[in-house]
Amino acid sequence: MSEQNEARKPRASLGSSEGEDIFGTFxxxxxxxxxxxxxxxxxxxxxxxxxxxxxxxxxxxxxxxxxxxxxxxxxxxxxxxxxxxxxxxxxxxxxxxxxxxxxxxxxxxxxxxxxxxxxxxxxxxxxxxxxxxxxxxxxxxxxxxxxxxxxxxxxxxxxxxxxxxxxxxxxxxxxxxxxxxxxxxxxxxxxxxxxxxxxxxxxxxxxxxxxxxxxxxxxxxxxxxxxxxxxxxxxxxxxxxxxxxxxxxxxxxxxxxxxxxxxxxxxxxxxxxxxxxxxxxxxxxxxxxxxxxxxxxxxxxxxxxxxxxxxxxxxxxxxxxxxxxxxxxxxxxxxxxxDVKVTIQDKAGALPLQDAPATVEFKDVTFGYDPARPVLHDINLKVNPREVVALVGPTGSGKTSIIALTHRFYEVDKGQVLVGGHDVRDLTLDSLGKTIGMVLQEPFLFTGTIEENIRYNTEGASFEDIVEAAKAVSAHDFIMRLPDGYQTRLGQRGRNISMGQRQLLSFARALVADPQILILDEATANIDSFTEQAIQKALKVLFAGRTCIVIAHRLATIRDADRIIVLQQGRILEQGSHDELMQTGGLYSHLYTSAHASFDDQVVASTGDAEFATRT
Structure with a gap:
């Protein structure tokens, strides 16, 4: 078994009784x-x-x-x-x-x-x-x-x-x-x-x-x-x-x-x-x-x-x-x-990702958080430059696992994940982080000013860059309505502004970073329909000229994607554009014509796939 798999084996949690017998000994x-x-x-x-x-x-x-x-x-x-x-x-x-x-x-x-x-x-x-x-x-x-x-x-x-x-x-x-x-x-x-x-x-x-x-x-x-x-x-x-x-x-x-x-x-x-x-x-x-x-x-x-x-x-x-x-x-x-081993780190001779096409490719990838229970099975997938690919599927189908492996948060058990044509294990983590930007379902904002949060992963960004990014994603107006504008201090995790506003700030942060590859993990899942309109406008700005991977449960949000990948039980069930999938009459077509707002609404209700509601 590989070192990575050994590192993911269940171990005694920190502070367990295993180390406590050292009391009374030198x-x-x-x-x-x-x-x-x-x-x-x-x-x-x-x-x-x-x-x-x-x-x-x-x-x-x-x-x-x-x-x-x-x-x-x-x-x-x-x-x-x-x-x-x-x-x-x-x-x-x-x-x-x-x-x-x-x-x-x-x-x-x-x-x-x-x-x-x-x-x-x-x-x-x-x-x-x-x-x-x-x-x-x-x-x-x-x-x-x-x-x-x-x-x-x-x-x-x-x-x-x-x-x-x-x-x-x-x-x-x-x-x-x-x-x-x-x-x-x-x-x-x-x-x-x-x-x-x-x-x-x-x-x-x-x-x-x-x-x-x-x-x-x-x-x-x-x-x-x-x-x-x-x-x-x-x-x-x-x-x-x-x-x-x-x-x-x-x-x-x-x-x-x-x-x-x-x-x-x-x-x-x-x-x-x-x-x-x-x-x-x-x-x-x-x-x-x-x-x-x-x-x-x-x-x-x-x-x-x-x-x-x-x-x-x-x-x-x-x-x-x-x-x-x-x-x-x-x-x-x-x-x-x-002494906890850092399993995800640059290997000797790791290369910086430079001047490479903005592609993401999975070759025969099998992966599980517990190697004995794989979440993904033999995934083969390629996202081409400037292509917008949507991942849909019931909870537990492996969507979040795919984006986690793309960013190399975990190591694959089998196969390869390639970014820009290079195995992510051969690339430096810094260059991978600069190439790939992520916007999560619940964005994490840090204690500090709005300006500091937008600049968080781009230290060299000027104030003008920050304002321009905020305007592009429709965040500037609400920021200026705040007491101190861009110098307004956010509470812990940004709790003193709404979820939609936090999401817009995370979009501005991603736009300032200007990544070649953008990943959105259910970025519109927890917001109201009114705020979603502003976010949909922001998404068009973010998607422009970038390779994008989008996870969404709401089918209406991914209709315009270049390609839609339908996942089920860690395998690719079907893929194609919205029109192509509607013509095949498969699971996607069935869900869309059923007028369900969320993918999970129908899958869990009709197929009983609640057993996969463990981890995506």
Whole structure:
């Protein structure tokens, strides 16, 4: 089976449980890729680590100076006390400066790395094949672009702090043993108990964090789906029912997140209790040693401060471990997306489409979104230069699949699709995109001005070109009636103008791009008859001098086509001009004489072809 077919095989959706067992493990592969992304910023990372180590060294040195100051005070050595206080003040200044640099450099480094990751993810999502997007829920994609990236940012911002915490642990341990090795080792006897507690805590925390991540992904997915489908929700008055369904998912997320937070916080009082035990050891054993003359008062005071300091990094490392778990999971899921193979891309030596006749040809093409269930069967079709060809047929007959293959949104399973006499797989995607223009049934307009939307795929178009195109497709008049004319800002997907107006803007966009081949996918399906008159005039302007492929359900809209292709069940049933098809007395003639406005009205009603209403 070809690579393209392998890429279209059903796979586990993003955010499935397949990758979730990484919670609680340190994935060296993910860590290496993190380090690779930090490569361009290694100088900032080195400076951040130096600042962290300087800050940690200052923290380790301060209790020793306090102990020396106490001994100087007890011995009434004013000179030593003054020198110690001066050193203490200098050390505080060093610590403050180092801590500021640590925080500033760590935050800036994290922001830069996250900026790179966001760019990589956005760039990759622009290129991934539609076969991948067909199987992936938008909510899970947004979860990666937002939640998972935020988890990585939290880890990166605190990772240099973890280096400092480790340095503090090593430094404090070394100082404690060097000051009094017997009391130092006795104080550290609480560590095995801490290790035991963490060993018991770890399995429960892994499950808790995994459940929290699953619940968050599910809730985000449900939220995105309902927001995208808000018009349908309001049309069907499903607000109350959807609220109840979402409330259930949100409550599950709340419980999972609360459980994860509890597992995170349970280590804090545990460390505090162990700190109390260690402190008690120092006070009882150290106090007796001081009374016996074996230990100086300053050493005991220093020991008390060091015990307090020792368990601070232990507590922070416990929290950092939790952050690391989330980051490993987030990194795994992000790299899972970045590793999705881009199956539709330029091959080595791909040619730009230049000075070629504007033809489209299908040679023995078989294709299916699932290769085991073909949608098109042995299609042979040629569209000649400046010919207007209409594709008609019931839902599921393969019309949209034909135009998708023409633009190379998918790869064929068998046969060839040729544009300008060249196999589309041999052409660069950029040149193919410039040669072929598409106007869809529901045009997608972006947030921005009308001028920006018309210029969307033709950056070099002047304002005069935009106005001329709008006039040609009868859009100029309604644009000028808007408050700000061509500078009127459109809402999301252009919802603040009518469907017919959006369609006219999409025609103007296509006219400005001036493609040699134009494809219309049911561009008049969702508009009223009055608006259709304006669009029919626009279509005549668009069709002039171009090779056109038109999908239409309304038979009246394709009567004047040079050739009409009738599709059924992924095969060409008949083809010819309107007059030729009327003379043959076939399916087209039957539908037209039945006075049905839409092809589907009669086909589904009379033949029961509703089984093909899966995907066109």
């Amino acid at each position: 994935d060296t592969g993910v860590a290496k890729r993190f380090l690779g992304m930090m490569g361009p910023h290694k100088r900032s990372f080195m400076f951040a680590v130096i600042a962290v180590l300087a800050s940690a060294a200052s923290v380790v040195a301060i209790p020793a100076l306090i102990g020396r100051a106490v001994d100087a005070a007890v011995a009434r050595d004013g000179g030593l006390l003054d020198r110690t206080l001066i050193a203490f003040a200098a050390l505080v200044v060093v610590y403050s400066a180092a801590f500021f640099l640590e925080q500033w450099l760590s935050a800036r480094l994290a922001q830069r790395v996250i900026f790179d990751i966001r760019r990589k993810m956005f760039d990759h999502f622009q290129d991934v094949s539609l076969s991948f997007m067909d199987k992936t829920h938008v909510g899970r994609i947004m979860s990666r672009l937002q939640g998972d990236v935020n988890a990585l940012q939290e880890f990166l911002e605190s990772s240099t702090g973890a280096v400092g915490d480790l340095a503090m642990l090593v430094g404090i341990t070394a100082v404690l043993i060097s000051m009094d090795w017997r009391l130092g080792l006795l104080t550290l006897t609480v560590l095995p108990l801490l290790i035991l507690v963490r060993a018991i805590w770890l399995p429960f925390s892994k499950k808790s964090f995994r459940d929290a991540r699953d619940a968050s992904s599910t809730a985000n997915s449900a939220l995105a789906e309902n927001i995208n489908g808000v018009r349908t929700v309001q049309e069907t008055r499903r607000e109350a029912m959807n609220y109840e369904l979402y409330q259930e998912k949100a409550h599950e997320n709340f419980k999972a997140q609360a459980g994860a937070a509890w597992m995170t916080q349970i280590m804090v009082p545990t460390v505090d209790i162990l700190t109390g035990f260690a402190m008690a050891i120092v006070v009882v054993v150290g106090g007796n040693a001081v009374l016996g003359g074996r230990l100086e008062v300053g050493v005991m005071v220093a020991f008390i401060f060091y015990v307090q300091r020792f368990f601070d990094p232990v507590r922070m490392l416990s929290m950092q471990y939790t952050i690391m778990q989330r980051a490993m999971a987030a990194g795994h899921r992000i790299f899972e997306v970045l």
